[in-house]
Amino acid sequence: MRRLIRTLAALSVLGIVAGCSSAPDVNEASVAGAASKGEPALAAAPFWVEPDSPAVQQMERWRRQGRAQDADLLQRIAERPAALWPAGEIDPTPLVSAAVAGARRTGQTAVFAAYNIPHRDCGQHSAGGAADAGAYRQWIGRFADAIGDAKALVVLEPDAVAHIIDGCTPPALHAERERLLSEAVQRLKAQPHTKVYLDAGNPDWIREPFKLVEPLRRSGIAQADGFALNVSNFQTNDTTTAYGLRLSRALGGKHFVIDTSRNGNGPLPGVWCNPPGRALGTPPTTDTDQPAVDAYLWIKRPGESDGECQGGPAAGRWWPEYALGLARNAAD
Template sequence: MSGHRSHRHRPVVLGLALLLLATGCSGSGDAERAEPPASPAAASSVAASAPPASPFWVDPHSDAARQVAQWEAQGRNSDAQVLRRISERPMALWGPGDDPGPEIRRAVTASKAAGKTVVLTAYNIPFRDCGQHSAGGAPDAAAYRRWIGAFADNIGDARAIVILEPDAVPHIIDGCTQADHHGERYRLLSEAVDRLKRQPNTRVYIDAGNPAWIPNASDLAEPLFRAGLERADGFSLNVSNFQPDSAGRAYGAKLSKATGGKHFVIDTSRNGDGPLPGDRGQTWCNPPGRALGAPPTDRTGDALVDAYLWIKRPGESDGQCRGGPSAGTWWPDYALGLARRARD
């Protein structure tokens, strides 16, 4: 299951938001509390650490950017400065489930003007997230085909990376998605790859879960090919999860070998301190004490890893657990904690 934004309940919020381990998340427990204001020295340290150059587009209207502006207006300058570790870095834009066109057009127009690559997430497959925190998706196959068509149309000739349907394939393998939906899901994913690849500068990565979900990476190979991997650019790992980069690279290398050398991308948005120790069923949903991971870059030092990306938007809730709001809702205190503990 995922801490993704549910698109059933609202129009997209700028600064949109997804996984994992298909178990329920407790609705009890303490929320991560806001930490005390940073010292002037800490704020200066953050100010001196400018974000590294990145080929990916930064959304100036994200929830994090809006929060920075709000806190500055309120005189919370030290907190605002810390939060710039999120607001000034590129994150994936999640195409809204009703009509993805306007938001994608906005992002594409701005990214082209900036000469950057826009990172997008397509997350609207029917029977999404098995009815859990991010349940929803298109009502049927015909609606999904229209939606993914509009998604692709509005990318146009822009340079884009699309993360295709987080959780969709792993949820087939782990049995969370009902068996009578498997055939249709494979067809829709395969068709989505073909539709998106009609855009001349779009790269597509089919989601493959995370290293702690499907233990044997080779079990994903045949399902990913049924979902169109042969024609995609590769697969994505660790979306909305907290597995360290080393685990992602090792797991990805095994899956790459099983798929004939396919490349992959890794979500590093919140894995700076790895997963929360303890019961697997409680580690993925708003775990306390986590930190931002490696900033987005295409300079990974690994020939198989095309990019480290912030696919899950840091600061957006995984769901109503540990005091968090609904999946995908901006949670300033949690975002501030992630940013304070970041090493970069």
């Protein structure tokens, strides 16, 4: 089970979302309210910070309970931008619209993960997705319409391409999936200020990057801004960058982004679901010192469970003690 740890699995108004990722416990009301509150205390240019995230709410709760030191540690999560994962089971318009409205107010970029491909996650922890190709086209169209002319960055369909390669997605579905991904890239890129990065797994999953090349090409990588790596996983920046550069060269120099949300201590061998002792990684930034790496992003929302393992709640549920551990173990 060397897959990305899925980030959005279900519940709250967001519903089930993410494959090797875990769903953010964010809802439309909180994002809409946040949009009206203005900037968070600590600017995180160029990416927008959700002002009323579960981490912010937890900080406030702990301060009322006298846990000021823990609240201060959690600020390392609360004041940094993390991707929003609109639920596939509902219309993404309200959540996306509220987020881009907040980002527009601060002149920043809203970061999203689009995770609703049919037959998502091969029926595993984040099973679900659109009922069929038509439903997916409608959903991604609404997603794009809600972004409008705002500045946005979309990580497209975590795990979708890698599951074609690892055999989890049945061969009969490969052509449709690649066609839908290619169409989704084109639809999102029709928005004037939207960047799209097609997910390409992580170095510990598809270990030979050349295997990704043709599936990514058939899935529209040529029209995308690049690809995303390490979504909801724990591979280090050095390992992921080296892997990404190999894949980039094979794709004619395509750029990429890296999920650094929980890779501060690297992976724990053999444990992909809520591994203990992990740490927050490099805060989101476009200053990567590597021309081919466009940004370090927190695509997985730190503090949200990967699933019912290691004592954690259901996938996508906010888990304050795990969040606290990530923050406590972080370098800064």
